[in-house]
Amino acid sequence: MTADARLLPVDSESTAALAATGLRYGLVDTTDRTAFAAWDQADSRGFHEGRLSEQTIDANFANLAYRRTTGVWDDTIPDAAVPVATVSTWVAELTVPGPAIVPAWAVSSVTVAATHRRRGIARALMEGELRTAAAADVPLAILTASEATIYGRYGYAPATTVATLEVDRRRVTWAGLTPTGRVHFVEPASARSIVEEISARAVRRIPGEIDRWGGRFDQHFGLIAPDSDRGRSIRTARYDDADGTAQGVVAFRLVEQDPDIIRLEVEHFTATTDDAYAGLWKFLLEHDLVTSIRARHRSIDEPLPLLLADRRAVRWSEVEDFLWVRVLDPIATLESRRYGSAGRLDLEITDALGFAAGRFRLEVAADGSASVTRVSSVPDAGTDAAAAATATLSLPVNQLGAIFLGGIRPTVLAAAALIAADSPETLALADRLFAAERAPHLSIVF
Ligand SMILES: CC(=O)SCCNC(=O)CCNC(=O)[C@H](O)C(C)(C)COP(=O)(O)OP(=O)(O)OC[C@H]1O[C@@H](n2cnc3c(N)ncnc32)[C@H](O)[C@@H]1OP(=O)(O)O
Incomplete structure (x- = not known):
């Protein structure tokens, strides 16, 4: 794999397709602040956000310059320095069941200007980035989607689910374990100075999480504009275990909707242990005067309700697809994770873009490790008795992405006719194999 994906040239096929419509596809020089600022403003406009302040551009320039930053320019428009389309990508570390880590081509900032939409620009960019990722030997691509209808056509499918969690604090009686450590209020800059190390440990425990970048913590902790109303409203606290080692960080703000209704909004929550998880939640719930606590992008198998005397004090909403x-490469992808049981399964994969198409044999050992080989798509029973006898799951590449982290069972996808198995036993085997140690969860938008 390339050491620096940022510098790989843009895909030649997409360059030609866009040039045929008078558009120029290229990389942004992320050492050039002026060029980066034009791209950053286009990205913000594409997401219907306001003009970025110089302070925000400075922060993005400092934090996001490591990414592969691409744009499409139309030299015939008045403000030709501002791209009419944007995408940024980077090689992230995705946690997979095991847990283990696999490099993943993270795709973000996909925008096309309202003046240039629906003429194939996004398709050229999405397909171009997939070809670049595959050529760089990155086994899979990942994204979080603004709409659920955009990315299936490029071979993506949702692999994790998130939900918003809201606690009615007046109903809360703590009934869970007694945390062994202590919570300390710390200033945001102090929390920021320790969170990277704590977060690195936390995300490696949870399939579906990716490694973080500094700017995301700055946002959560209000440090991009610390003197703004939002910056000043952020409170941060640290959880130290019984030995005094920091094991968690939380950032939150209090929103007064009415003198009698005060909501505590969780902006950031990292815990590396069950003890730290309980300690930080107990602390948040112990805020007198607060009526409710709201946290977005939480896992659907949070233990929080089980720590309270009245589990219905916790309500869930906005349950949505997320990662x-x-x-792109079924062999490297499937071999990167551990599986829920031993067994052998053939996967007959279709892929309109060609990357992952073929028949692949997944053989899982007793320790959950896998070896994957490409086998003939048309097995000859005479010469390949194993292929003829092997349980076979037939699925489009999207659904391979859906089941990869163990977030949805093959049986459920088969019930929706999205995948097919040669027998009910094959489906049951696929369910057992792809089961993960916990529900996969990504807790940030990117
Ligand atoms: C990972 C992320 O960054 S998620 C963020 C995505 N961006 C946004 O939501 C910002 C606002 N939206 C936009 O900027 C644009 O509308 C985009 C990027 C979603 C689409 O850009 P366009 O250049 O118009 O798309 P393009 O013309 O290439 O369309 C390609 C295909 O996607 C379809 N499509 C495009 N946008 C949408 C949409 N919003 N919903 C459903 N289908 C869509 C098109 O119909 C077309 O279908 P087909 O080729 O299968 O017939």
């Missing part, structure tokens, strides 16, 4: 996965 989308697109497999």
